[in-house]
Amino acid sequence: MKDNSDNKKKGGRPKKSAVNRKSRTIGVCFSEPELYTLKYRAKQAKLPLSIYCHDAILEAKIVEAVNKEDLIVLKSLSNMGNNLNQLVKHTRFLSLKDLENKTLFVLNSILEIIDTLSDDWKNNKRKKL
Numbered sequence: 001m002k003d004n005s006d007n008k009k010k011g012g013r014p015k016k017s018a019v020n021r022k023s024r025t026i027g028v029c030f031s032e033p034e035l036y037t038l039k040y041r042a043k044q045a046k047l048p049l050s051i052y053c054h055d056a057i058l059e060a061k062i063v064e065a066v067n068k069e070d071l072i073v074l075k076s077l078s079n080m081g082n083n084l085n086q087l088v089k090h091t092r093f094l095s096l097k098d099l100e101n102k103t104l105f106v107l108n109s110i111l112e113i114i115d116t117l118s119d120d121w122k123n124n125k126r127k128k129l
Contacts, residue, residue, distance in 0.1 A: 028053075070117065077113045080106055 030038065042052035066074070084106045087099065 073113055073116055077110060077117075080110045080113065084110070 038053065039049055042049045045052055047055070084103065087102055087106065
């Protein structure tokens with residue numbers, strides 16, 4: 001006679017495949033205030049802390065930091081803004097025609113810089129990591 005245990009189904013939950021099984025862990029250190037912030041956010045989302053962290057890491061949108069070329073352009077834009085501000089302050093010493101010529105030059109320079117940055121910043125087409 002054959003044993004009936006071969007034909008019997010095992011009880012319990014079926015095993016997950018190797019793809020779906022979460023068997024790897026990583027360690028992340030947080031300061032006390034950071035940990036309290038994470039716990040608060042997880043509570044607001046009504047999720048356990050581990051699931052909240054897991055989802056936050058996998059679904060986060062990471063964008064590369066500002067590269068050197070963009071930083072130079074932003075610095076140039078800041079300088080142009082400062083120049084424009086100085087021109088406005090000195091209007092009482094300049095004739096209106098001189099002021100118009102200088103401010104139009106600065107304005108056109110600022111518009112060129114904004115156009116240069118528009119693809120990267122306005123449309124958010126920076127490289128996603």
